[in-house]
Every structure is written in structure tokens, then in C-alpha cells.
Amino acid sequence: MKVILAPIAITISSLVLAQTKQDTLKSEEIEAVTVIARKPTVESKADRTVFNVSNSSILAGNTTWDVLRMTPLVSIDNNDVVKAEGESVTVYINDRKSVFTGKELKEYLKTIPADNLMKIEVITSPSSRYETSGSVINIVLKKRDDEGIKGSVTFNNKQNTKNSQYTNLNLNYHKKKFTQTFIGSYSDNIYVEKNYSVNTLYENNSVTEINLESIARSQSPSLSSTSEFEINDKNNFGLILEYYQSRRLASSEADGTKYMNDIFQSSYLQNQNSTGLNRTLGTNLFYKYYDKEKNRILDINLGINYDSQSETNEFIINKSTSPMADHLGIISDNQARNYYLKVDATQPLGKSGGTLELGGKMDFNNNILPNNLYGNSLDNITGLQKNDTFHYEDNINSLYANYSKTFFKKLETRIGIRYENIHYKMRQDIAGTNRKDSYGTFLPNLLLKYSFSDKYDLSLTYNRNLWRPWYAEFNPFLLPNNDGFYSRGNIHLEPNPSHRLYMKLGILKKYFLSARYMFTDQDYWTSYAVEDGKTVTLPDNFTGKVQKYYLFANTNQTFLKNKLSVNVGFGWYYIDNSDFNAKNGLNNTENMPGPKSYISYFGGSTNLSYTNLFNKNINVSGWVEVSNQNNGNSNANRTNIFHNISVTKIFPKTQMEASLQLMNIFKRPNFDATTYSPVGSFRSSSKWDWYGFSLTFVKRFGNQKVKENTKTDVEKNGGGGK
Numbered sequence: 001m002k003v004i005l006a007p008i009a010i011t012i013s014s015l016v017l018a019q020t021k022q023d024t025l026k027s028e029e030i031e032a033v034t035v036i037a038r039k040p041t042v043e044s045k046a047d048r049t050v051f052n053v054s055n056s057s058i059l060a061g062n063t064t065w066d067v068l069r070m071t072p073l074v075s076i077d078n079n080d081v082v083k084a085e086g087e088s089v090t091v092y093i094n095d096r097k098s099v100f101t102g103k104e105l106k107e108y109l110k111t112i113p114a115d116n117l118m119k120i121e122v123i124t125s126p127s128s129r130y131e132t133s134g135s136v137i138n139i140v141l142k143k144r145d146d147e148g149i150k151g152s153v154t155f156n157n158k159q160n161t162k163n164s165q166y167t168n169l170n171l172n173y174h175k176k177k178f179t180q181t182f183i184g185s186y187s188d189n190i191y192v193e194k195n196y197s198v199n200t201l202y203e204n205n206s207v208t209e210i211n212l213e214s215i216a217r218s219q220s221p222s223l224s225s226t227s228e229f230e231i232n233d234k235n236n237f238g239l240i241l242e243y244y245q246s247r248r249l250a251s252s253e254a255d256g257t258k259y260m261n262d263i264f265q266s267s268y269l270q271n272q273n274s275t276g277l278n279r280t281l282g283t284n285l286f287y288k289y290y291d292k293e294k295n296r297i298l299d300i301n302l303g304i305n306y307d308s309q310s311e312t313n314e315f316i317i318n319k320s321t322s323p324m325a326d327h328l329g330i331i332s333d334n335q336a337r338n339y340y341l342k343v344d345a346t347q348p349l350g351k352s353g354g355t356l357e358l359g360g361k362m363d364f365n366n367n368i369l370p371n372n373l374y375g376n377s378l379d380n381i382t383g384l385q386k387n388d389t390f391h392y393e394d395n396i397n398s399l400y401a402n403y404s405k406t407f408f409k410k411l412e413t414r415i416g417i418r419y420e421n422i423h424y425k426m427r428q429d430i431a432g433t434n435r436k437d438s439y440g441t442f443l444p445n446l447l448l449k450y451s452f453s454d455k456y457d458l459s460l461t462y463n464r465n466l467w468r469p470w471y472a473e474f475n476p477f478l479l480p481n482n483d484g485f486y487s488r489g490n491i492h493l494e495p496n497p498s499h500r501l502y503m504k505l506g507i508l509k510k511y512f513l514s515a516r517y518m519f520t521d522q523d524y525w526t527s528y529a530v531e532d533g534k535t536v537t538l539p540d541n542f543t544g545k546v547q548k549y550y551l552f553a554n555t556n557q558t559f560l561k562n563k564l565s566v567n568v569g570f571g572w573y574y575i576d577n578s579d580f581n582a583k584n585g586l587n588n589t590e591n592m593p594g595p596k597s598y599i600s601y602f603g604g605s606t607n608l609s610y611t612n613l614f615n616k617n618i619n620v621s622g623w624v625e626v627s628n629q630n631n632g633n634s635n636a637n638r639t640n641i642f643h644n645i646s647v648t649k650i651f652p653k654t655q656m657e658a659s660l661q662l663m664n665i666f667k668r669p670n671f672d673a674t675t676y677s678p679v680g681s682f683r684s685s686s687k688w689d690w691y692g693f694s695l696t697f698v699k700r701f702g703n704q705k706v707k708e709n710t711k712t713d714v715e716k717n718g719g720g721g722k
Contacts, residue, residue, distance in 0.1 A: 041565045041607070042072055042556040044512040046412065046449040046459035046504065047125040049073055049554075054118045054142060056565065058609050058621045062646070062661070062696075063166075064117060064139060065109035070607060070623045070644065072554065072569045073122045074137065080106045084122050084135040085516065085550060085571075088467070092138040097131065099242065099282035099305045099338075108244050108280075109139075111185035111222040113154050113168050115698070118142045124516075125461035125502055128400040128416030128445055129344065129357055133467040134498075149173050150702025158694035162190035162215070172702075177230040184223050191216045194687045197483065201530065201680040202592050207259045208535075210483050214252035214272075221245050235289055242282040248311075250274045252482045267320045272482045276311035295355065297346035305338040315480055317377070326377035328480055334472070336367040354405035357416075363396040367471045371479065382532040383478060388431055390475040394424035404447075414447040420466070426474055426491060433476060435491050441466055457506045465500065469493040469524065473539045486536045494541050496523045510557065516550040523580075525632035528677040537682075542632065544583035547576040563611050570604035575630060585678040586633060595635045595676045601628040603639075617650040629673065637672040637683070642690075655700035664691035 043050040051071045053059055058067060069076055075083050082089055082105070091098045091105060100108045123136040130136050151171040158164045168185040195212040222245065228238035252272045258265045282305045289298040310333040317326040344359035372387040402416035419442050427434035443466060449459035475489040498520040505513045527540035552571035558564065578597040581587050588594035605625040613620055625642040646661040672685040 040510075040556050040558070041609070042554070042567045044504065044506060044554060046447055047127070047461055048121050048123040051120040051122070052118075053114070053120065056609050056611075056621075058607065058623075058646075059114040059117060062114040062659075063110045064112040064114055065106055066644075067114045067117060068109060068120060068137070068139070069642075070605070070625075071120045071122060071137075072567060072605060072607070073124070073552075074120075075603075075625070075627045075629070082137065084124060084137060085552075087134050087518075089135045089137050090130070090132040092130075092136060094141055095138055096240070096284060096301075099280060099307070100244065104244065104246070104278060104280060104307075107187070107218065107220050107246055108222060108242075110166070110187060111168065111220070111244075112141075112183065113152070113170060113698075115152065115154075116141045116170065116183075125445065125447060125463055125500070127357070127402050127414060127447075128418035128443065129359060129402060131361060131398065133465050147174055148702060150700075152698055152700045154696065154698050156694060156696045158189075158692065160190075160689050160692040161192040162689075164189040179226075179228045181226040182224070184221075186221045187218070189218045189220070191218070192689045195483070195684060197682065197684040199485075199535065199680065199682045201535070203530075203679070205261050206265075208256055208484070209259075210254055210256040212252060212254040212483055214250060214482065216248060216250035219247045234291055235287075237285075237287040240282070240284040240286070242280070244278075244280045246276075246278045248274070248276040248278070250276075254483050256484050268484060269318045270482070270484055271316045272313060274311060274313040276309065278309045279307070281306045295346065295348045297344070299342075299344040301340075301342045303338075303340050303342075305336075307336040309334045315375075315482075317484075324376075326375070326380070328373065328375040328377050328381075330479060331372040331374070332370065334367070334369045336365070336471070339364045349403075352405065354403060357402040357404075358400070360397070360399040363394075363398075365392070365394045365396075365471070367392040369472060369475050369477075371477045381534075383534065385431065385477065388477050389429045390426065390477060391429075392424070392426045392471040392474060394422055394471075396420060396422045410451045412447070412449040412451075414445075416445045418443040418445075422468075426471075428476070431476075433491060435474075439495075441497075455508050459504045459506075461500075461502045463500045463502075465498050467496040467498070469495065469539065478536070481537070486531075486534050488536060488538050490524075490539050490541075492541065493524050493539060494522065496520060510555055512554045514550075514552045514554075516548075516552075518548045518550075519545060521545045523632060526634065526675055528675070528679055528682060530679055542580065542584050544580035546580045546632070549574040549576075565607075565609045565611075567607040568604070569606075571602065573599075573601050573603060573628075575599040580632075584633070586676050593676075593681055595633055595674070599630050599635065601630070601636075601639065603627050617652060619648045619650070621646050629671070633677065634673050634675040637674060637685075638670065640669050640671065641667060642669060643667075657696075657698040657700075659694075659696040659698075661694045661696070663693065665693070 041052055041056060043052065049072055053067060058070060068074060068082065073084050082091060098105060118140045121138040121140065123130070123138060126132055126136045149171065151169065154168040156166040164187070166185070166187040168183070171182040173180045193214050197210045199208045199210070200206070223243045225241045226238060228236060230236040254270045255267070257267045282303070284301055284303040287300045289296070313330040315328045317328070319326070340361060340363045342359070342361040344357070346355060346357050348355055368389065368391055370389040373384060378384055378386060398418060398420040400416065400418040402414060404414040406412050419440065421438070421440040423438040425436040443464050445461070445463045447459070447461045449457060451457040473489045473493060474491050476491050478486055478488045481487050498518060501517045503515045521543065523542050523546065524539050525542055527538055529536050529538065550571055550573055552569065554569040556567045559566070576598055577595065581594060581597050586594040603626050605623070607623050609619070609621040611619050623644045626639060627642070628636045628639045630636050642664060643666065644661065644663050646659055648657055648659040650657050668691045669688040670685060671688060674681055674683040
């Protein structure tokens with residue numbers, strides 16, 4: 001870690017000293033100083049942490065995905081799963097729930113240039129208004145309201161193991177009461193990943209070592225359009241359209257060697273080639289009424305979302321025990337349709353100063369997952385079906401209410417309740433496996449914040465959450481993997497409830513200390529099983545209490561006339577898995593190694609940004625993150641250190657920018673973790689392809705004035721299809 005931090009510290013220190021000297025030399029020429037109040041880069045509130053990036057040099061040369069990775073409290077694992085304080089999140093864009101998840105979310109956010117960002121809110125204690133199973137990340141984009149056409153064109157070239165390109169066109173038109181925004185982009189990315197795994201089965205002391213290297217190319221165009229018309233000061237309506245497409249070509253080569261009691265048994269070489277096409281279309285028609293004087297809000301959203309994923313995979317497997325190569329192919333064409341209606345209303349209650357929020361949502365989902373297998377090895381592998389179609393349908397109806405009020409001008413309170421009822425059914429056409437079920441649940445939350453003075457405040461929040469399985473995780477159809485194993489879903493999965501208690505102390509509006517306690521007594525994680533001689537990975541239900549304790553400290557400081565901004569956050573994490581391990585047969589013994597019952601580690605991040613270096617329109621930024629990913633029955637074997645350094649030169653007369661970004665140049669990320677199950681342990685070490693450098697050029701045109709969002713603007717433009 002010192003190897004990485006030292007060059008960054010030296011670079012920043014040199015720039016600071018040089019800038020300080022230049023500012024001193026020019027101080028005599030300054031006759032008057034105009035002080036412009038700016039929000040701190042990081043604001044810590046009772047229920048959220050706000051990363052204000054609209055005026056930060058961190059935006060230059062980056063995409064929204066890059067800035068999200070650098071956001072305090074946020075981490076992203078090697079499967080592109082976004083987490084806040086180690087827990088999975090739901091992502092919103094402009095207070096509207098994103099239709100994208102997982103790798104699709106990554107690719108979509110990479111099409112939005114960071115220059116469009118106003119702020120990123122990490123809402124660790126969301127109110128009942130949010131449809132979420134945990135924390136929320138709300139990405140707020142800038143609102144441009146100057147007359148006429150303006151926009152920008154971005155060109156990016158990135159050199160990792162392979163070379164990737166990205167281009168973007170951003171247009172905005174505003175005329176009186178009508179605003180039209182259009183974003184179009186195209187990216188051509190190549191990813192390379194190397195993986196080494198050691199898989200041990202306890203029953204026969206079987207050990208399989210696998211080396212795998214994969215190369216994937218993704219060509220992704222995307223389009224988004226927002227049309228908004230303001231009828232008058234209180235009424236406006238609009239239409240949001242989002243389209244994303246990704247054509248994927250991938251190949252991988254895996255070689256495995258199997259031993260039993262340290263005696264060689266067999267080896268294999270597996271080649272995989274795959275092609276895929278993903279399409280996502282999201283629509284949102286909205287109407288909003290906002291009465292500022294009476295603080296009344298009515299927000300109505302109607303939407304249809306469609307997602308399709310078609311893919312063909314072909315495997316050729318050469319085994320040392322067989323003279324003939326096995327050939328196996330998979331054809332899948334998954335389709336997901338979502339329809340929803342959501343209504344939100346805000347109403348003050350008389351003269352008491354209290355505010356009541358009410359709302360509800362109807363959600364309908366219809367998903368189809370067909371799979372077909374072909375090849376000469378089908379008849380030789382026990383347990384494989386040639387084809388089947390999995391259907392999943394659900395209807396989720398929810399109602400919520402929040403009441404908030406401030407007492408004695410010092411005590412802020414919010415109490416909320418959300419009720420959700422789900423009816424769902426699933427089936428396989430050929431196998432005949434089916435399940436039909438329904439349940440309802442109450443999700444309460446509470447917020448209290450007491451301000452002792454302008455310098456000190458203490459807040460306390462409580463949330464009950466419910467994490468539901470993803471529909472594809474139910475599909476029990478057995479599929480081969482590129483590492484020689486097999487995978488399937490689990491039709492018997494159950495939801496995972498959890499409780500979170502969060503306390504935060506604010507000091508001088510610059511220093512924040514927080515503590516969080518979370519526990520659950522039921523969960524589902526990745527598991528392994530041996531079926532007909534095959535090792536199968538699947539999601540499974542785990543009972544048993546898991547308790548997590550977090551302590552976190554954060555500060556945000558500005559120096560040198562607000563040119564240098566420094567944000568530092570550091571946390572201690574302690575996880576008690578003792579009850580979880582005992583109830584699931586994961587205890588550590590001499591013959592059956594298990595995960596740690598008590599996990600303790602440190603993690604944190606630092607953001608530094610310097611604006612207008614040497615008064616030459618040069619912006620410099622640096623970022624370092626230390627993370628350790630432990631999830632359920634998976635324990636991290638090493639701590640990862642990410643870092644990023646970028647320099648941007650702005651040319652005001654021509655409205656152009658040029659940026660150079662260096663990513664993990666001192667040390668490459670390596671995700672190394674072991675997953676434990678009653679049948680064995682499975683260690684995987686992956687070298688990720690996020691390192692190298694990138695060059696970005698931006699050309700702007702038109703009036704680039706940006707409207708600063710006031711509290712009224714936020715209330716008026718917030719809300720949406722949550």
C-alpha cells in the first residue's frame with residue numbers, strides 16, 4: 001500500500017507547494033476578492049452521504065461508472081455488483097429506479113459522461129418511499145435551462161491488456177417551457193481476465209486445479225431521450241426513453257488437473273466460444289404537480305420495461321481419459337417484461353409543521369427463459385436435459401406512508417411503514433417443476449436527528465429490509481460453465497430479511513463518526529453440490545444468524561482557497577458468522593476446513609482533487625480505495641488496493657478538454673476468495689483487467705450554463721418511478 005500511496009502523496013504535495021508559491025507571488029495584484037459559497041464535496045446527512053461532484057475536477061475524462069466507483073462508501077466487486085458499506089444496493093437515476101442491473105448497469109453508466117453529473121447520493125437509511133431491499137444510490141444529473149441548443153462530443157481511447165474505444169454525443173435543447181435532452185453513445189470494449197482456482201471435495205479428498213483465461217469484446221450502442229413540458233409553475237409532464245444494446249463475443253480456454261489423495265487422476269482442456277446480444281428498452285411517462293407555497297406534491301409514473309438476452313455458447317472438451325473430444329452447445333433467449341404504475345403524494349398536516357407522504361405501486365413481471373443443449377456429449381453426461389423453458393410471473397403491490405416533523409427546532413423525526421404483497425408462480429414446460437406462492441410483509445423505518453448546536457448533531461436510524469431472489473436464480477435448468485463445472489438455479493429459494501441500526505455523530509460539519517449494526521437469521525448464498533458425479537454451483541437457502549458491526553470515520557476538507565479538496569474515509573468491519581457456520585455445517589475442523597467464524601478487517605478510500613493548477617486551467621485528481629470483500633460463506637484471502645490518477649487541461653476559448661487517466665498502474669487488482677460448503681471448499685483468484693491508461697477529448701458547443709439546483713428544484717424535479 002505504501003508503494004501506491006507514496007507517489008500520489010508526493011505528486012499532490014509538490015503541486016500544492018508549487019501552487020501556494022504562485023498564489024503568493026500574485027497576491028499583491030488582487031484588489032478585491034469575491035467569495036463564492038460552494039457545497040462541500042462530501043456532505044454527511046442523517047440518512048445519506050452526498051458526493052457533490054458538479055464542480056469537481058474528478059469529472060474530467062471519466063464516465064458516470066468511473067465516478068461511482070470513486071464515491072465514498074461505495075465499492076464494486078469483480079462481478080460488477082455495486083455495494084454500499086459492503087451491502088448490495090438499488091440504483092436510481094434522477095430519483096427513478098434504473099431498469100439496468102449488474103453488468104448491464106455498468107455498461108449503461110459508462111455511456112453517460114461524468115460531466116453530466118450533479119451529485120451521487122448514497123442513501124444508507126432510505127425512507128419507506130423507496131422500493132428497495134437495502135441501501136439506495138441515487139445518481140442526480142445536471143439540469144440545463146439556458147435557451148437554444150448546446151451539448152458536447154466525447155472521444156475516449158483506453159489501453160488495458162487490449163485497446164478499447166468510446167464516443168458520446170450529448171445534446172440539450174431548451175425553449176421557453178419545453179426541454180429536450182438526448183444522449184447517444186457507442187463503445188467497443190475488450191476485457192481480459194485470468195483466473196486460477198483450487199476446488200477441494202471433502203468426501204474423497206479430490207482436488208481440481210483450473211487455469212482459465214478469457215477474452216470478451218462488447219460493442220454497445222445506447223440512446224436515451226428525456227422530453228419535458230412545463231404547463232405552468234405547478235404542473236409539468238414528460239417522457240423518458242432509454243435503449244441499450246450490447247453485442248458480445250467471447251472466448252476462453254481452461255485447463256484442469258484432478259488429483260485424489262495427491263495421486264493424479266485425469267486432466268482436461270476446455271475451449272469455449274460464445275456470442276450474445278442484449279437489448280433493454282425502458283419507458284417512463286410522468287406527470288408532476290408541485291405547489292411550493294402549500295408544499296403539496298403529486299407524482300404519477302407509468303412505465304413499461306423490456307429486456308432480452310440471447311446467447312449461444314459452444315464448448316469443446318478434450319479429456320485425458322477419453323480419445324474423443326466432447327462437444328456441447330447452449331442456446332438461450334431470455335425475455336423479461338415489466339409493467340408498473342406508481343403514485344406518490346406529499347401533504348402538510350395543518351399548522352403542526354408535520355409532513356405526510358403517501359404512495360403505492362403496482363408492479364407486473366412476466367419472464368421467459370428458454371434453454372436448449374446440443375452436441376455429441378449429451379447422452380454421455382448424466383442429468384442433462386436437452387431443452388426446457390422456464391416461466392416466472394409475479395405481481396407486487398405496495399403501499400407506504402412516511403410522517404416527518406421537527407420538534408423544538410432541534411429534533412428531526414421521521415417514521416415510516418411500507419407494506420408489500422407478492423404473488424408469484426414459476427414452472428418448467430418439460431420437466432414439469434413448478435411453484436406457486438405469495439406472502440406479505442411490513443417494512444418499518446425510523447429516523448431521529450438531534451442538533452445540539454450548529455457544530456454538533458447526532459442521528460439514529462432503523463430499517464427492516466427484505467432482499468428477494470432474482471427471477472433467473474429460480475431456474476433449475478442445469479448448464480455447463482467455462483471452468484468445467486455446472487450451474488443451476490434453485491426453485492426453492494426464500495427471501496432474506498435483515499435489520500439495520502445506524503448511528504452517526506457530526507462534528508463541526510466536517511468530521512463524522514458512524515456505527516452500524518446489522519443482523520439477519522436467514523440468507524441465500526452460493527453453494528456447491530455433487531450431483532451424478534458433477535460439481536454444481538447454485539444459490540441455496542442458509543439459516544443462521546449473521547451479525548455485522550461497522551465503525552466508520554470520515555472527513556472532508558478544503559485548502560488553498562477551496563482549490564484543494566480532500567476526503568478521507570476509513571472503517572473497521574467485524575462480522576460474526578459463528579451461528580451461521582454452525583447451523584450450516586461450515587465449522588472449521590481438521591478434516592473439513594471452514595470459513596472464519598469471526599472476520600475483522602479495515603477498509604476505506606481517499607479522494608483528492610486540485611482545481612486550476614498554476615492558474616492554467618489544469619485539474620488534477622487522485623483516488624485510492626482499500627477493500628476486502630467477505631460475503632456469507634465466502635471469505636476474502638487478500639485485501640485489494642485500487643488507485644486512479646488523472647490530469648485534465650481545459651481550453652476555455654475553444655471549449656475543449658483533454659484528459660489523461662492512469663488506472664492501477666502500481667498494482668493490479670486481484671480478487672481472491674474461498675467459498676465454503678458442506679461438500680468442499682472452492683478458492684478462486686482472478687486478475688481483473690482494470691489497469692493501464694486512457695486519453696479523453698471533449699468538445700463542447702453552445703451556452704454551457706448549468707442551473708444550480710435549489711431545494712425547490714430538487715423537490716419539484718425529484719421523485720419518479722421508484
